[in-house]
Amino acid sequence: MNAIDLFAGLGGWSTGARMAGIHILWAANHWPEAVKWHAKNHPDTAHACQDLHQANWEQVPSHDILLASPCCQGHSRARGKDNGNPKHDASRSTAWAVVSAAEFHRPPFVIVENVPEFMQWTLYPAWASAMNALGYQLAPHVIDCADLGVPQNRIRLFLVCTRSRVPLHLKFPSKNHQPASSFIDFSAGNWSPILRPTRAAATLARVANGRREYGERFVMPYYKSGSGLTGRSLNRPIGTITTIDRWAVVDGERMRMLTADECLAAQSFPADIARPKSHRLTVHLAGNAVPPLAASNILKALTRAA
The missing domain is CATH 3.40.50.150 (Vaccinia Virus protein VP39)
Incomplete structure (x- = not known):
């Protein structure tokens, strides 16, 4: 066809x-x-x-x-x-x-x-x-x-x-849910300390709630929308990828936003896809995609x- x-x-x-x-x-x-x-x-x-x-x-x-x-x-x-x-x-x-x-x-x-x-x-x-x-x-x-x-x-x-x-x-075969851990690379990205002077109190509260719920490693919306106040376990799919940076990865005392490559992987694009060098532009294109x-x-x- x-x-x-x-x-x-x-x-x-x-x-x-x-x-x-x-x-x-x-x-x-x-x-x-x-x-x-x-x-x-x-x-x-x-x-x-x-x-x-x-x-x-x-x-x-x-x-x-x-x-x-x-x-x-x-x-x-x-x-x-x-x-x-x-x-x-x-x-x-x-x-x-x-x-x-x-x-x-x-x-x-x-x-x-x-x-x-x-x-x-x-x-x-x-x-x-x-x-x-x-x-x-x-x-x-x-x-x-x-x-x-x-x-x-x-x-x-x-x-x-x-x-x-x-x-x-249409009828679809049942597929097992794939976890966020399948595409998150803890050796990649720009990490920063969770406890830093510019970190918002609401963000710190979400980190604390997530730790109580999931331990030292999890994902959470950096802003308050989506997944409540506790974030998400790495053992379940991540929430919706949008056209702007939204999801943060927490690992012990450090955190970062998803990388552009992780956003593409969360959308199920192949690893060899050609993409812009710009993080912002790649995230925008990824978030708009099917x-x-x-x-x-x-x-x-x-x-x-x-």
């Missing part, structure tokens, strides 16, 4: 497709830096750097599967008080590019990845109706990527759209059911 990847970013969908034996013919993103690194990792794929609202779908090759991860920030609960921000309205509208592409090419399969709140979008009924009008049946799958073998609890919507008489609900292992298992399930 052949596929295209819209809003491709660093290439989580594309990498997962390759793992599943599916060839990515064409990939697009509006951000030059994302296109640059996607091209380095997928040199046999044709690339476009453009606003997909303006895409000429005649220039896109025919395909069996349309993969898309339209911007999720406008839907996510993490957007906080800015949910009325026009920027978020613009980000929500990126989903209409999927309808436009599907209208022109009518591929047998379309899979859209987003946060579950995508289905609470005011215009989601209109969006779904547009896909129905094109002949697609929609089957929403809300999945914790840890259940697909990713060492991270990351709950996402995978909306499987098929040109079929009834919606296609975990390749989740993508691979979803596409394998799709090909089994097709």
Whole structure:
């Protein structure tokens, strides 16, 4: 099978497709830096750097599967008080590019990845109706990527759209949860003493709580959101990897943030992936990506059911 990847970013969908034996013919993103690194990792794929609202779908090759991860920030609960921000309205509208592409090419399969709140979008009924009008049946799958073998609890919507008489609900094999210890390298990173004058009292409290719960080694959100006030055991998946530094590793009297390579590994990217030298840019690209292992298992399930 052949596929295209819209809003491709660093290439989580594309990498997962390759793992599943599916060839990515064409990939697009509006951000030059994302296109640059996607091209380095997928040199046999044709690339476009453009606003997909303006895409000429005649220039896109025919395909069996349309993969898309339209911007999720406008839907996510993490957007906080800015949910009325026009920027978020613009980000929500990126989903209409999927309808436009599907209208022109009518591929047998379309899979859209987003946060579950995508289905609470005011215009989601209109969006779904547009896909129905094109002949697609929609089957929403809300999945914790840890259940697909990713060492991270990351709950996402995978909306499987098929040109079929009834919606296609995929079945996935049961995968053991992979622990955070599988990718954390205690010999890497920039460690600093936990007890230093600039450390916030709230951070020290979370460290103390984590020690009581898990011992000397664990992970915790450096800021207060996520995993309560105690952090997480290294024996369970880490929490959601975001586009900014979020997770700290505690080891005795020292601590540090996850390295960029650990963020990529938590997302299940292969160790040899080409990435920017910049820590900040790599973390941003990683946090926006679909975990390749989740993508691979979803596409394998799709090909089994097709």
